Amino acid sequence: MKIFKLYILLSITLLAMNSAVAQTRATGATSVHKIILDTDPGIDDAAAIAIALTDDQFDVKLLTTVAGNVSADKTCANALKLVEFFGKQHSVPVAAGATAPLLKPFEDASYVHGESGMPGWDFPTIQTRPLAKHAVEAMRDVLLTANEPLTLVLTGAYTNAALLFRTYPEVKANIARIVVMGGCLGYGNMSSAAEFNIFTDPHAAKIVFESGLPIVMIGLDITMKALLTNANIARLPTLNETGKMLHSLISWYKDESEGGKPMHDVNTLFYLAHPEAFTITDYWVDVVTDGFAAGETVADIRRVSHNGATNVSVATDIDAAAFNEWYMAEIAKIKK
Ligand code: BDR
Ligand code: CA
DSSP, rough: HHHHHHHHHHHHHHHHHHHHHHHHHHHHHOOEEEEEEEEEOSSHHHHHHHHHHHHHHHHHEEEOOSSSOOOOOHHHHHHHHHHHHTTOOTTTTTEEOOSSSSOOOOOOOOOHHTTTTSTOOOOOOOOOOSSSHHHHHHHHHHHEEEESEEEEESSSSSSEEEEEEEEOGGGGGEEEEEEEEEEOOOOOSSSBBBBBBHHHHHHHHHHHHSSSSOOOEEEEHHHSSSEEHHHHHHGEEEEHHHHHHHHHHHOOOOBTTEEEEEEEHHHHEEEEEEEEGEEEEEEOEEOOOTTTTTTEEOOOTTTTTTGOOOOOOEEEEHHHHHHHHHHHHHHHOOOO
């Protein structure tokens, strides 16, 4: 009798699995990305968090924060504001992390993101507390108890990730890959050579890039190609409350270019959702930690070092129109 029951249960499970697969094929829906999002909101971080928290394609197991665009207390407060804005305070835990880079003194980017990091919108007073443990401990706990390897998405300085790998290297077995916004193969935004996230903590970036894990790098040269157009920015408030909120933040955002504004960090999620919109080339990428070029990501384009080995899959092109279309559709479908 027991075996018969087990057989029925197994058949029902298999039927359900088959119908889910058939449904996926029919609707074109893609698999769910289980992620830990480590971030420093920050206006473009907020633009990314809005999607990560609302699109079912992303299952955010943990939101961790780091000092970067503004100080660590502010990035954590901003993450909590967004979690509450989207009503996710009971399902998405937030943990505060590193308050300064590993070795360099901390310098914020409030000249780009405003004093608070998310200016222009009157968020209610935060009711939710971050976890009572450091982001690095929270990451370890989530990774070691996950029933399948997770994707680590890094959109701030990589300090938390570097500390995690140095303190608890055993977590690497449960990380499927890392997708980072940061670095560049061209001009930087902090110096001729360095992009902000890597410049802020180059020693951490070096540890992450040498972690041996699969890494996808969406650099500044790519995010500057996929500006959210001024026409689309102007259309945001017509979409919904989220569009209004994002429009207010983006209006304060001092990172702008001809024709639009770069939503740097959003590109990590766009990559997960639409890898076909990117051209990817594998390189060995070294991080310069000191001196005039500190923070530079040097790709071995001539393939003369490391015996031809590669450590990073680097985005080398992006479909900017597809990015714009996807971003606007993502915001439009948010039910707030
Ligand atoms: C990166 O730096 C930060 O200011 C942005 O949030 C983004 O992560 C772009 O260089
Ligand atoms: Ca960021």
